[in-house]
Amino acid sequence: xxxxxxxxxxxxxxxxxxxxxxxxxxxxxxxxxxxxxxxxxxxxxxxxxxxxxxxxxxxxxxxxxxxxxxxxxxxxxxxxxxxxxxxxxxxxxxxxxxxxxxxxxxxxxxxxxxxxxxxxxxxxxxxxxxxxxxxxxxxx
Amino acid sequence: xxxxxxxxxxxxxxxxxxxxxxxxxxxxxxxxxxxxxxxxxxxxxxxxxxxxxxxxxxxxxxxxxxxxxxxxxxxxxxxxxxxxxxxxxxxxxxxxxxxxxxxxxxxxxxxxxxxxxxx
Numbered sequence: 313x314x315x316x317x318x319x320x321x322x323x324x325x326x327x328x329x330x331x332x333x334x335x336x337x338x339x340x341x342x343x344x345x346x347x348x349x350x351x352x353x354x355x356x357x358x359x360x361x362x363x364x365x366x367x368x369x370x371x372x373x374x375x376x377x378x379x380x381x382x383x384x385x386x387x388x389x390x391x392x393x394x395x396x397x398x399x400x401x402x403x404x405x406x407x408x409x410x411x412x413x414x415x416x417x418x419x420x421x422x423x424x425x426x427x428x429x430x431x432x433x434x435x436x437x438x439x440x441x442x443x444x445x446x447x448x449x450x451x452x
Numbered sequence: 453x454x455x456x457x458x459x460x461x462x463x464x465x466x467x468x469x470x471x472x473x474x475x476x477x478x479x480x481x482x483x484x485x486x487x488x489x490x491x492x493x494x495x496x497x498x499x500x501x502x503x504x505x506x507x508x509x510x511x512x513x514x515x516x517x518x519x520x521x522x523x524x525x526x527x528x529x530x531x532x533x534x535x536x537x538x539x540x541x542x543x544x545x546x547x548x549x550x551x552x553x554x555x556x557x558x559x560x561x562x563x564x565x566x567x568x569x570x571x
Contacts, residue, residue: 333540335539335540338538348534348537348538351530351531351533351534351537351538352531352534353530354526354527354528354529354530354531354534355527355531357469357473357477357523357526357527357530358523358524358527358528358531358555358559360473360477360480360481360523361477361520361523361524361527361559361563362559363481363484363485364480364484364520365520365559365562365563365566367484367501368505368516368563368566368567368570369566369569370498371498371501371502371505371570372566372569372570372571373569374498375498378498378501382488382489382495385484385485385488385489386489386490391485391486391489394481394485394486395485395486397481397485398478398481398482398485398486401473401474401477401478401481402478404470404473404474404477405473405474405475405477405478408470408471408474409474415467437475438474438475441475441476441479442475442476442478442479445476445479445480446479446483448504449483449496449501449504450493450496451496451500
């Protein structure tokens, strides 16, 4: 191999060839879309908190504002936003609990607890916490 | 010594908030967004909800504030990376982080104020 075949010395690091990824890469495959939708559930988690804070404000203001809040929550736009939010919040919960076995390594008597059990215990906790929350809110 | 960053703390809040949001938000939204407005179930009285917020004062307020704060930071952290990955706007990284975490901090302050006005 002669000298002329070698690349000339350069002070600068060569730029690697990298194919430009489309901004809309997440539309190219179903799994990518599911990933980005899962991540976007964050917006609806935030809305859920904001909605509950409106409720807290109404409770703090008194009987009439609380009734107004219930009235406001019947508005079709509020209801539509809440319906989408409920879908995304449930989607967040399911994907979160399904990922739990990857994040938690639990050992019992020296053997690793199977992922299915960890996910199942998370779902069980979800059911118990939901029932408990409903019980407290509905007045025991 | 390695430079200390906020990053581990943010990931910790992300996970804690993620668990709390997953466990509690679906039932809370189902009740207050649908069951009560659509009158599937009679809504609780304002006095009852007030009693929940002031239960073992200030224990319930603190717990509710922690829930709001962690869920907001979970959302902020996740949205930050969604915008970063999804839209390829690396040059706006600092601005996005500022808006996301700033929003979460502002939301937490508002949450604290509102929770402590319930009397």
